[in-house]
Amino acid sequence: MTVPTATASIPFFPPDLFETDREALLETVYSIGTGTEQKFILGERTARLEEELREGLGAGDVVACSSGTSALTLVLTAMGVGPGDEVVVPAFGCAPLASTVVNSGARPVFADIDPLTLTADPAAAASLVTARTKALMPAHMFSFMADMPGFRALADRHGLRLVEDSAVAQGGVLHGRPAGRWGDAGVYSFVQVKTFGMPGEGGVVVTDDPRLARDVRMLRNHGQDGVRRFHHHRVGYNSRFDEVLADFQLRRLAGLPARLARRAEIAAYYSERFAPLADRGITAPPVGGDGRCHYVYAVLARRRDALVAHLAERGVGSHVYYPRTLPEQPAFAPYAPGGARWPRAESAARRNLALPLYPHLSDAEVEHVADAVCAFAHTDDTEDR
Template identity: 75%
Template sequence: MTAPPLTAIPFFSPGTFADDRDALLDTVREIGTGDAQKFILGEHTARLEQELRDRLGAADVVACSSGTSALALALTALDVGPGDEVVVPAFGCAPLASAVVEVGARPVFADVDPVRLTADPAAVEALVTPWTKALLVGHLFSVMADMPAFRALADRRGLRLVEDSALAQGGTLAGRPAGLWGDAGVYSFVPVKTFGMPGEGGVVLTGDAELGRAVRMLRNHGQDGVHRFVHHRVHRGVGRNSRFDEVMAAFQLRRLPGLEDRLARRTRICDYYSRRFAGLAGVAAPPVGGDGRFPYVYTVLADRRDALAAHLAAHGVTAHVYYPRTLPEQPAFAPFAPPGARWPNAERAARRNLSLPLYPHLTDAQAERIADAVCAFADESGEPR
């Protein structure tokens, strides 16, 4: 008899908010029929900001329309603009460079650490010039950048430090939460993030209350919250519309108490993968646990990445290549890259990275099947374990 076809394991969970549908509908009804008729920047947004401030020990948390917008607001509040350079990683998500371009500054691309895949502090320092205004450091996959080194570098050279922690909520390094190592950090709440929601949104977080006030003004057309239709200029920037949705704020408040459990489930799956993949030739896996880790996505580096992806697909497992090109290779950012420049570690990461399914709804049996398929690929390749 022919074996029945395998049920595919998707990369993105189809049931991310399945248990929250009734709560979401109740929230929409509550906001939509409320006497206040306040749909943006209302009491729920203020409560969410306060809850996150208390949890993180931040001086301020400012809710914005997206993590990308939050990055641009943070740069503007830090007085980064035309004529300035900002050193960014050559490998990672587009907002690392696009936020810099948006505020009129120039991104300068630094190579990454070959293991963390985040910016290499030595490579970053080598690119600092008299025109450098800030360092924009991003955490990647499930590993925080070397923030103590970057904090020391920024302080030593008199630079501002922005932490793209959009995907790192739940991560800590040396006891300090992701997002609070820089002068400003950001989180993103898009559906696939660790504290995702069914919409767009994010926050700027900071240990500087005055910087928080500047971001708060910038996100709402430069208004100070006291005098409506009076639009202030903050340093070299003017305000824009980056306001947070009240329905999403109320929904996030309902889900916040369960965040630790969801993070813990993700972490258990990460640790299981790492134990299974230890010693696989041709497939480099993150270590089990450790300081500066957070369970966003689980990414391996495979010498035969495309062959591994095809093998997984044949076994009903959907994998994902997040960044098949370095940022300087992207058409949008190539004009900012010096002719002939190379970023060998970033280029190698772009050729080798492959992310496996990781979400709280993934069952133990599904995680085992995914791990079995990766290990079988190494065995079938004839490579020693």
């Protein structure tokens, strides 16, 4: 096995993610673009993708829409979340967790996270439930599913809606139940870097609630029911799914398990190599375990900036996903109580660093990444302490 030299480049975001799908994509664009039907949105390919995903998940319904963020918006709107309501969300994560709540007219309430999984802690969320709470919206994070049994029990105890942000976790399974199947509704994102990513934007809503599914279908297409055009039952959105991308995803769906397995294999190798580094300031996810998903492989590094520089010198790209907690962001600070702290979320924001994790990384490249991290951990860090 030949390990890349220090001048080799292993990017964090691979520019050739769909290289092997080039001909299939061109064929799809041509066939739909020149077809007699000229149906570019919400056609039979979208319906087939929805049905194949529904069958694979054993779900009541799957509704395709324009993005994972849009999926959250559609769900919150369909649930009637609005002014005067509160939605409990993680303090650590991506902006749509808060922005979709704010845009609905409701208030995001930020819960601290579990220090290992970096997902919202049900105990922290429980302390935030008030008479104004309408929904809980936990999110899976990096390579861990949230404690969905805990959130399901909390939602049932208080009569709350449970929205499962499973945008990053397609393929994850917890207690035998797939990610996206624990809440009243779950969502997936198909943006390029996700586990079922594609060359564009898209997502789906997953639900067993037929009324919720019906409302989401209407809302994604300007409030129309699909029976009578220009008959609008609700004020809706333009959140329609693209037929070219639906066909592309249908072609790639059969290969998803193999790509997920390769991600898991790489993650396991990293974790085995990094397990001894905890005492040297680098904490890695454990190998395997229930409720794992492998969207991003992130370590927690005490000397993160120094590690980033060390990796870059050795041709390894890395990425900090969330350098600030959500309540620290200027957009969402007005919704956070004055003087409140989220110590575990703040620690994760200071220390998280993601390493390359995509299916076509070679064994040699994976070994090179691991060697670089281990070499850093064993350098003299006296001056940084």
